[in-house]
Amino acid sequence: MSAHAESYDPNVNYLNRDWSLKSWLLTLDHKRIAWLYLISVSVFFAIGGFFAMLIRMELLTPQGDLLSPDTYNRVFTQHGVVMIFLFLIPSIPAVLGNFLVPLMVGAVDVAFPRLNLLSWYIYTVAGILVILALITGGVDTGWTFYTPLSSTYANSQVMLVAIAVFVNGFASILTGLNFLVTIHTMRAKNLTWGKLPLFIWAMYATSLINVLGTPVVAITLLMAGAERVLGLGIFDPALGGDPILFQHLFWFYSHPAVYIMILPAFGVISELIAAFSRKKIFGYTFIAASSVGIAILGFIVWAHHMFTTGMSAYAATVFSALTMLIAVPTAVKVINWTATMYQGSVSWETPMLYAVGFLGLFLIGGLTGVMLATLGLDIHVHDTYFVVAHFHYVMVGGAIMGFLGGIHYWWPKMTGRLYNGSISKVSAILVFVGFNLTFFPQFLLGYMGMPRRYHAYPEEFQALNVFSTAGATVLGLGYILPAFYLTYSLFKGEKAPANPWGAMSIEWQTPSPPPLHNFVTPPVITEPYDYEHELIKEQIAELKKHVKPQEVPLG
Amino acid sequence: MSSHGDHTNPGHQVHVSSTSMYLTILGALIVLTGLTVWVAFQDLGWANDIVALGIAFTKATLVVLFFMHVKYSGRIIKFVVLCAVSWLFVMLSLTYIDYGSRDIIKPAATPVDAEYQDLVDRGYAKKAKASASHGKETGH
Amino acid sequence: MANGHSTTLHHHFESYDQQRNASSLGMWFFLAQEVMFFGGLFTAYMIYRTQNGLDFAVASSHLNIPLGALNTAILIASSFTMAMAVKKSVLAQRKAIVGYLILTLILGCGFLVVKYFEYAEKFEHNTVPGSSFEFHVEPELIAQYDLSPERVVTMEKRAEIFFSLYFMMTGLHALHMVIGVGIGIWLMFPAMAGKFNMDYHNPVENFGLYWHFVDLVWIFLFPLLYLLGGNALAGG
Numbered sequence: 045m046s047a048h049a050e051s052y053d054p055n056v057n058y059l060n061r062d063w064s065l066k067s068w069l070l071t072l073d074h075k076r077i078a079w080l081y082l083i084s085v086s087v088f089f090a091i092g093g094f095f096a097m098l099i100r101m102e103l104l105t106p107q108g109d110l111l112s113p114d115t116y117n118r119v120f121t122q123h124g125v126v127m128i129f130l131f132l133i134p135s136i137p138a139v140l141g142n143f144l145v146p147l148m149v150g151a152v153d154v155a156f157p158r159l160n161l162l163s164w165y166i167y168t169v170a171g172i173l174v175i176l177a178l179i180t181g182g183v184d185t186g187w188t189f190y191t192p193l194s195s196t197y198a199n200s201q202v203m204l205v206a207i208a209v210f211v212n213g214f215a216s217i218l219t220g221l222n223f224l225v226t227i228h229t230m231r232a233k234n235l236t237w238g239k240l241p242l243f244i245w246a247m248y249a250t251s252l253i254n255v256l257g258t259p260v261v262a263i264t265l266l267m268a269g270a271e272r273v274l275g276l277g278i279f280d281p282a283l284g285g286d287p288i289l290f291q292h293l294f295w296f297y298s299h300p301a302v303y304i305m306i307l308p309a310f311g312v313i314s315e316l317i318a319a320f321s322r323k324k325i326f327g328y329t330f331i332a333a334s335s336v337g338i339a340i341l342g343f344i345v346w347a348h349h350m351f352t353t354g355m356s357a358y359a360a361t362v363f364s365a366l367t368m369l370i371a372v373p374t375a376v377k378v379i380n381w382t383a384t385m386y387q388g389s390v391s392w393e394t395p396m397l398y399a400v401g402f403l404g405l406f407l408i409g410g411l412t413g414v415m416l417a418t419l420g421l422d423i424h425v426h427d428t429y430f431v432v433a434h435f436h437y438v439m440v441g442g443a444i445m446g447f448l449g450g451i452h453y454w455w456p457k458m459t460g461r462l463y464n465g466s467i468s469k470v471s472a473i474l475v476f477v478g479f480n481l482t483f484f485p486q487f488l489l490g491y492m493g494m495p496r497r498y499h500a501y502p503e504e505f506q507a508l509n510v511f512s513t514a515g516a517t518v519l520g521l522g523y524i525l526p527a528f529y530l531t532y533s534l535f536k537g538e539k540a541p542a543n544p545w546g547a548m549s550i551e552w553q554t555p556s557p558p559p560l561h562n563f564v565t566p567p568v569i570t571e572p573y574d575y576e577h578e579l580i581k582e583q584i585a586e587l588k589k590h591v592k593p594q595e596v597p598l599g
Numbered sequence: 600m601s602s603h604g605d606h607t608n609p610g611h612q613v614h615v616s617s618t619s620m621y622l623t624i625l626g627a628l629i630v631l632t633g634l635t636v637w638v639a640f641q642d643l644g645w646a647n648d649i650v651a652l653g654i655a656f657t658k659a660t661l662v663v664l665f666f667m668h669v670k671y672s673g674r675i676i677k678f679v680v681l682c683a684v685s686w687l688f689v690m691l692s693l694t695y696i697d698y699g700s701r702d703i704i705k706p707a708a709t710p711v712d713a714e715y716q717d718l719v720d721r722g723y724a725k726k727a728k729a730s731a732s733h734g735k736e737t738g739h
Numbered sequence: 740m741a742n743g744h745s746t747t748l749h750h751h752f753e754s755y756d757q758q759r760n761a762s763s764l765g766m767w768f769f770l771a772q773e774v775m776f777f778g779g780l781f782t783a784y785m786i787y788r789t790q791n792g793l794d795f796a797v798a799s800s801h802l803n804i805p806l807g808a809l810n811t812a813i814l815i816a817s818s819f820t821m822a823m824a825v826k827k828s829v830l831a832q833r834k835a836i837v838g839y840l841i842l843t844l845i846l847g848c849g850f851l852v853v854k855y856f857e858y859a860e861k862f863e864h865n866t867v868p869g870s871s872f873e874f875h876v877e878p879e880l881i882a883q884y885d886l887s888p889e890r891v892v893t894m895e896k897r898a899e900i901f902f903s904l905y906f907m908m909t910g911l912h913a914l915h916m917v918i919g920v921g922i923g924i925w926l927m928f929p930a931m932a933g934k935f936n937m938d939y940h941n942p943v944e945n946f947g948l949y950w951h952f953v954d955l956v957w958i959f960l961f962p963l964l965y966l967l968g969g970n971a972l973a974g975g
Contacts, residue, residue, distance in 0.1 A: 151751070152750070152751040153751040155751075155761040155765060156761075156765060157751065217772055220768075221765055221768045221769060221772070222765075224764075224768050225761050225764050225765045225768065226761075228760075228761075228764055229757055229760045229761040229764060230751075230757070230761065252682070255768050255771055255772050256682065256683070256686045256771060256772070256775050258772070259772045259773070259776035259778075259779070260775050260776070260778065260779045262776060263776050263778075263779035263780060264779055266907075266911075267779070267780070267907060270903075270907060271903075274868075274869065275868060275870060276868045276869070276906065276907065277868055277899050277900055277903050278783060278900065278904065278907070280900075282896070283896040283900050284791065284893060284896050284900060285900055286786070286787075289694075289782075289786055292694045292697065293694075293783070296690055296694075296779075343686065343689055343690075344689060344693060347693070347697065355697045355701075356696075356697050356698070356700040356701040356703065357703075358696070358700035358703045359696045359697040359700050362696060363693075613759075613829050613937055613940075615826055615829050615830065616822075616826065618826070621819055621822050621826070622819075624819070625815065625818075625819040628815045628818075629812060629815060632808065632811045632812060632815065635961075635962055635966065636804065639804075639966035639967075647967075648967070651962040651967070652962065655959050655961075655962050655963075658958045659955050659959070662818060662951055662955055663951075663955070666818050666821075666822045666947075666954075667947075667948055667951045667952075672763075673760075675764060676763065676764065676767050679764070679767040679768060679770075679771055680767070680771075683770065683771035683774040683775070684774070686771075686774075686775060686778075687774055687775065687778045687781070690779075690782055691778075691781070691782055691785055694782050694785075694786060695785065695786070695789070698789065698790065699789075
């Protein structure tokens with residue numbers, strides 16, 4: 045470390061030390077790999093969003109007038125595949141996680157920088173395969189690839205997409221493996237497990253799922269693919285094979301995958317709420333333990349996706365009961381976040397708006413999850429828009445709110461620039477309003493019996509569908525705005541100080557943007573979220589000296 | 600940057616096992632392989648699979664503990680081994696509770712079934728094949 | 740910190756201890772991933788096996804037990820030579836490392852050759868799943884278990900599932916072996932250059948862990964696939 049300090053030049057950071065394309069594509073720096081991922085996941089978010097808009101346009105009218113049934117199948121499948129595998133799963137771990145895990149544990153880089161870069165290339169190959177499938181006709185099995193539809197009957201590009209998902213799995217396994225080893229072996233001196241930021245705990249839990257769950261979906265798709273291409277008969281009912289077995293194996297990963305998407309968002313929200321309430325987080329141990337608890341419990345509930353498949357009623361009851369257990373660690377988190385805000389000095393900066401929006405939306409998403417876990421109710425609303433609304437409240441209202449909140453929070457650290465506060469607040473509010481307008485009507489639609497995955501519907505459902513499509517337009521605007529003002533801030537934004545929010549975790553102790561090797565001087569390790577600490581008082585005093593008062597975003 | 604991490608063997612202590620120990624393990628594994636082949640041709644009734652898997656587990660344990668040095672590794676590596684084995688166990692056992700309990704609770708006949716049976720009886724509908732209930736598109 | 744280290748210590752690690760810990764922990768997490776990867780196949784096997792015990796036993800009796808046992812012995816021996824290679828790399832005995840690595844690779848290739856003959860036999864007898872799959876239950880078995888013609892037909896269908904699983908499981912295992920042999924050849928260069936010692940031997944150690952893991956998979960595949968036939972049929 046001392047060697048880096050001697051050669052430290054405050055004008056050179058990880059971004060501007062070399063702008064050549066080669067230095068970016070062959071970089072081993074975790075901070076630059078985070079950028080590679082940020083750009084790629086944004087592209088796929090746009091592609092997935094485009095398909096979402098097509099779906100909403102089609103459902104504006106009861107007749108199937110815009111898309112043919114077959115095209116509609118392909119559109120919702122592409123929407124699912126792109127959003128889940130290429131956006132949600134890598135979004136927070138591979139972008140914010142890559143940037144922050146080494147910084148937050150006080151390390152120079154992740155444990156295996158080459159594997160980290162390899163992970164991005166694997167992801168890119170998967171992305172190219174999906175785009176290739178899209179150009180050559182798309183895939184129509186739904187993102188779940190159920191057999192025998194995927195293995196025998198579908199005549200779309202199932203193999204290309206299945207291979208893409210298989211390959212992409214290894215990108216997330218490598219990212220997860222890297223984080224686990226980094227957190228275990230590369231922590232700074234005195235940074236014990238009990239002092240780690242809650243974001244790190246969330247990333248640890250997520251990575252466990254990545255490493256232990258992802259290979260199962262890989263082998264499952266491999267089996268289905270071998271059935272399709274080589275004529276092997278593993279799930280083939282004609283031979284006595286069981287398609288439900290495919291679903292068991294598929295959901296063994298894909299249910300925990302929900303936690304791969306939402307746990308990192310939990311981690312981000314913990315950071316945001318503590319930082320903008322300027323208070324020691326309430327129940328640190330409980331929040332940390334509940335992350336690991338969710339990761340473990342998440343593996344024993346998967347068959348609640350299969351209540352109507354003809355699985356054993358006894359097993360369905362067991363899985364229904366197990367599923368409700370998930371509500372416990374989740375409620376622990378929500379209650380502790382609320383308790384942290386209670387009597388804190390809350391400042392309503394943009395990231396905090398996302399965090400509070402997250403609390404509301406996730407609460408609805410989580411509670412409807414408990415409803416769906418109830419065996420009796422699930423039979424009725426299974427495969428209706430109620431389910432669609434539920435998982436969008438969790439995925440979009442939870443994971444994407446967390447992602448955007450995190451991006452807004454760490455943007456000054458990543459870029460060294462500040463963005464426009466007013467526009468970003470407007471955009472956060474647009475996302476919240478648009479989201480509710482889009483998806484709340486879908487709860488009602490589902491409860492009234494509108495099934496998912498159809499391109500046409502009876503006329504009595506139209507009013508609510510029009511609401512939903514109108515809401516989607518507002519939501520879309522809320523998502524497009526950040527692309528503009530954040531890009532603008534890259535070039536014209538005000539220079540950011542090291543710690544613009546006056547926050548406590550150690551990544552704020554290094555300059556913005558950080559130098560190549562992350563820290564100039566070894567970071568000071570304190571108790572987690574200790575907002576009474578001398579260090580933070582000094583930093584805030586320093587901040588107030590250097591920035592004009594109206595620009596101090598401390599509320 | 601000073602890092603401490605979870606040092607499992609501080610200092611320069613790398614465990615080196617003796618060659619004779621490796622030879623002993625090799626011998627045990629070969630003997631167990633012979634045993635498992637021999638026992639496969641004996642009829643032990645319900646214990647057949649248990650004995651075969653028991654021998655396999657014994658062999659696996661020897662490889663993991665000695666060839667892979669887990670016996671001499673730190674807590675974290677033991678934890679990872681435990682994780683892998685228990686996750687596999689969760690997958691096997693929870694999948695099995697579905698298949699193992701399909702006959703415990705039979706779904707009650709629904710009015711629809713009765714109506715359908717009526718149609719079959721009157722010759723308006725064909726009896727559904729047993730496999731037709733499989734492979735429905737579902738999923739959240 | 741920048742000076743004084745040889746090239747085998749990567750810059751982001753602070754000591755050889757830390758590098759070694761990170762490296763072997765990473766390998767173990769990778770192996771945990773491998774356990775779950777093969778675990779999917781074992782789950783499928785378990786479900787079908789518990790539902791179609793006799794059918795699987797009959798299908799399994801078409802596998803070649805002597806070749807399977809020979810391969811088990813070959814793999815176990817290669818695990819031993821691999822463990823010795825790791826030991827020698829810690830002791831920095833250059834020639835011994837190279838020697839044991841070569842022995843390991845020869846045994847690994849031997850396994851693959853035996854596997855090749857086994858697969859060729861399956862292709863010859865058309866017991867490869869697909870449109871040309873052919874499987875006939877022996878008349879003695881039909882008489883012994885008093886099987887109805889319908890039961891024989893289902894049994895022949897279940898046999899295709901068994902052989903699908905057989906080829907998936909042994910095929911993926913063999914693929915792991917091929918990759919292992921590739922890595923082993925690649926490791927020969929640093930081994931011959933004498934790069935490995937007490938401080939830096941993680942490549943050999945991790946390759947060893949990988950090799951032992953492949954052996955572990957086979958330790959379970961052998962009884963599950965090859966041996967369950969012998970018993971049910973001999974005893975019945």
